[in-house]
Amino acid sequence: xxxxxxxxxxxxxxxxxxxxxxxxxxxxxxxxxxxxxxxxxxxxxxxxxxxxxxxxxxxxxxxxxxxxxxxxxxxxxxxxxxxxxxxxxxxxxxxxxxxxxxxxxxxxxxxxxxxxxxxxxxxxxxxxxxxxxxxxxxxxxxxxxxxxxxxxxxxxxxxxxxxxxxxxxxxxxxxxxxxxxxxxxxxxxxxxxxxxxxxxxxxxxxxxxxxxxxxxxxxxxxxxxxxxxxxxxxxxxxxxxxxxxxxxxxxxxxxxxxxxxxxxxxxxxxxxxxxxxxxxxxxxxxxxxxxxxxxxxxxxxxxxxxxxxxxxxxxxxxxxxxxxxxxxxxxxxxxxxxxxxxxxxxxxxxxxxxxxxxxxxxxxxxxxxxxxxxxxxxxxxxxxxxxxxxxxxxxxxxxxxxxxxxxxxxxxxxxxxxxxxxxxxxxxxxxxxxxxxxxxxxxxxxxxxxxxxxxxxxxxxxxxxxxxxxxxxxxxxxxxxxxxxxxxxxxxxx
Numbered sequence: 001x002x003x004x005x006x007x008x009x010x011x012x013x014x015x016x017x018x019x020x021x022x023x024x025x026x027x028x029x030x031x032x033x034x035x036x037x038x039x040x041x042x043x044x045x046x047x048x049x050x051x052x053x054x055x056x057x058x059x060x061x062x063x064x065x066x067x068x069x070x071x072x073x074x075x076x077x078x079x080x081x082x083x084x085x086x087x088x089x090x091x092x093x094x095x096x097x098x099x100x101x102x103x104x105x106x107x108x109x110x111x112x113x114x115x116x117x118x119x120x121x122x123x124x125x126x127x128x129x130x131x132x133x134x135x136x137x138x139x140x141x142x143x144x145x146x147x148x149x150x151x152x153x154x155x156x157x158x159x160x161x162x163x164x165x166x167x168x169x170x171x172x173x174x175x176x177x178x179x180x181x182x183x184x185x186x187x188x189x190x191x192x193x194x195x196x197x198x199x200x201x202x203x204x205x206x207x208x209x210x211x212x213x214x215x216x217x218x219x220x221x222x223x224x225x226x227x228x229x230x231x232x233x234x235x236x237x238x239x240x241x242x243x244x245x246x247x248x249x250x251x252x253x254x255x256x257x258x259x260x261x262x263x264x265x266x267x268x269x270x271x272x273x274x275x276x277x278x279x280x281x282x283x284x285x286x287x288x289x290x291x292x293x294x295x296x297x298x299x300x301x302x303x304x305x306x307x308x309x310x311x312x313x314x315x316x317x318x319x320x321x322x323x324x325x326x327x328x329x330x331x332x333x334x335x336x337x338x339x340x341x342x343x344x345x346x347x348x349x350x351x352x353x354x355x356x357x358x359x360x361x362x363x364x365x366x367x368x369x370x371x372x373x374x375x376x377x378x379x380x381x382x383x384x385x386x387x388x389x390x391x392x393x394x395x396x397x398x399x400x401x402x403x404x405x406x407x408x409x410x411x412x413x414x415x416x417x418x419x420x421x422x423x424x425x426x427x428x429x430x431x432x433x434x435x436x437x438x439x440x441x442x443x444x445x446x447x448x449x450x451x452x453x454x455x456x457x458x459x460x461x462x463x464x465x466x467x468x469x470x471x472x473x474x475x476x477x478x479x480x481x482x483x484x485x486x487x488x489x490x491x492x493x494x
Contacts, residue, residue: 002073004042007055012044014121025124026056028160031127031256031268036147037063037140041071041125042114043084050078052088052123058133062143062175065253066107066129084123088110091120091154106130115157124154141191142180146268149260158259163238171241172254172272181212181270188266197273210271216253222246243274250278250477301337327401327450333362334397338389350389352381352419359393360417363400375402375415382421388482391457398450399478403432415473421484428480431470443467457485458482 004026008019026042033040039059043052054071078085083094085311088111091366095110137146153159163397177194181187187347190198190207213234220230223245233240244251252274258265306329313325337358338344338350360375384392396417403415418429443451443466451467458465463482470477 001476004056004072006269007053007073008044011053011337013047013381014044018116018119018121020120022055022114024160024165025114025154026058029124030166031174032063032124032147032150032154032476033058033060034062035143035150036060036126037143038110038126038128038147039065039067041067041077041127043088043123043125044121044252045088046075050308052076052084052257053121061173064129064131066105066127083109083111085126087113088120088123090116091118093151095195101304110151112151112154114154116317116440124151126151138189141192142178142191142358143174144260144462146178146180148259149265150268152261153259156259156262160238161237161257164241165239165255166254170252170274172252172270172275174270176270176272179207179212179267181269183264183266183268183269185211185213187212194269194420197251197271199388200273200275201244201246202249212267216244219244220425236251247271248275258486267294272369291424299336301340302332302339306332308334311414324403330362330397330401331394334359335390337362338393348386349383350386352389352392354386355389355393356381356396356417356419359397360400362417363397363404369390373415375400375404375417377417377419379419381419381426384426388461391401391461392428395454395480396430398454399428400481401452402448402454402478403430403434403476424483425484426480426482426484429477430480431475433470435468435472436469436474437476441467454478 004023008014008022011290012019014022016172022042022044029040029042031036036058040057041054042054042056045052052075054074054076055065059070066163070085076082078089080086087094090112093112094108096108103389106117108130109128110126112124112126113120113123125188147465150159153161158456175193177197178189179194180189180310187207187210188231195207198215204213204217207215216230217493223230230242233242233253236255237257239256241252241254244253250273252272252287254269254270256270258268293400309329309332313329315474316322337355340358356377360377363375381392381474400417400448413433416429416431418426418431421427446452455465458480461482463480465478465480467476467478469475
């Protein structure tokens with residue numbers, strides 16, 4: 001099934017501004033679908049103005065569907081009796097109440113021209129299932145009245161209004177709770193769910209005939225966390241959302257100014273009880289803060305251990321023992337650098353370049369006694385999963401130390417670290433310009449503790465590790481390949 005953006009780009013001559021207006025309409029049109037108990041189809045003109053494409057479709061969650069088939073991608077030609085064609089060419093709303101049968105279901109159809117900057121650029125087809133038609137309730141009357149106002153605003157190019165875009169994860173919907181406010185600010189209708197929301201907020205009266213602005217101002221005064229956005233939402237001319245907290249309850253409200261016949265026609269207020277959601281968010285924030293504090297304390301403890309190892313290394317007489325303690329200190333410091341990064345972020349991924357640079361500084365400090373060694377990074381690691389970060393930092397530490405101790409020895413030189421992301425994988429090259437590998441060297445038969453650690457860690461991460469001559473000249477190059485499936489590559493941003 002083609003996407004709306006594809007249909008607009010391939011089949012229409014709409015401008016980018018008109019296409020964006022239609023995208024915003026489909027972002028908000030669930031309001032009309034739910035209020036009108038109707039299926040909506042957006043028809044856009046082909047480059048041939050006598051043809052129209054179905055670019056998007058939405059079904060109501062408040063009633064039965066009238067369109068059992070998916071219409072997106074369908075094409076219709078101009079016919080005098082076709083309401084969509086008539087609405088597009090005339091620029092006025094057309095409708096029928098003949099209960100035309102579609103798949104055996106009687107359906108009422110209304111076609112509303114979509115206006116952008118005074119020009120008709122599409123048609124909103126509204127199809128209502130009339131099976132089991134009965135007398136409407138107060139709720140349905142209120143819903144339909146608001147739906148008609150919104151359709152009129154579409155025809156006049158006034159909907160969707162500018163302002164706060166709807167967020168599917170948090171914005172209230174029609175079924176959560178609805179309040180109709182007239183131009184004088186009085187509540188003329190409140191759905192049962194809206195009444196329940198306000199009861200939980202501590203209001204015991206009947207919402208109908210209450211002054212909505214005074215009522216909400218009173219609730220805002222009780223809210224110790226209320227902010228100026230409440231007033232801006234109530235008295236503004238754009239769509240806005242705000243939260244209110246009173247007692248043990250939390251309210252999320254979405255305010256939409258309405259316009260009828262060119263005049264302000266009050267407000268559509270959608271409200272939702274988000275008490276459980278906010279409590280869950282507070283618990284998650286508390287857990288995240290606890291995890292960050294744990295990482296911070298682990299980092300501090302590891303840095304203390306590293307400092308103790310450094311002090312011990314300075315006092316030991318054996319050169320072999322001193323080297324072993326320095327290597328252990330580097331490993332502990334590398335792990336500490338990962339925990340320091342994790343303590344500063346809520347993310348499940350680590351921007352590893354900062355960790356790598358800290359590791360290189362540690363390696364440089366440890367190797368300073370052996371000669372002037374410069375360890376540098378060329379390229380970016382990008383984002384690394386937190387679960388992989390500790391292992392990768394140890395791998396990098398061991399390879400750099402191995403290059404300094406066994407490659408360069410007591411000589412001065414450079415250790416080059418080259419990370420690169422290739423085909424959903426991370427490739428890490430660590431090269432030195434030293435004496436190279438001994439004749440007959442075999443990685444599998446090496447007794448080096450550092451290389452053994454690298455081999456084990458890389459295997460645990462599902463990767464590959466090789467060690468061979470430096471292709472760029474003398475010395476050796478270690479290559480580590482690690483799979484990075486489903487991990488975004490942001491290395492180009494560094």
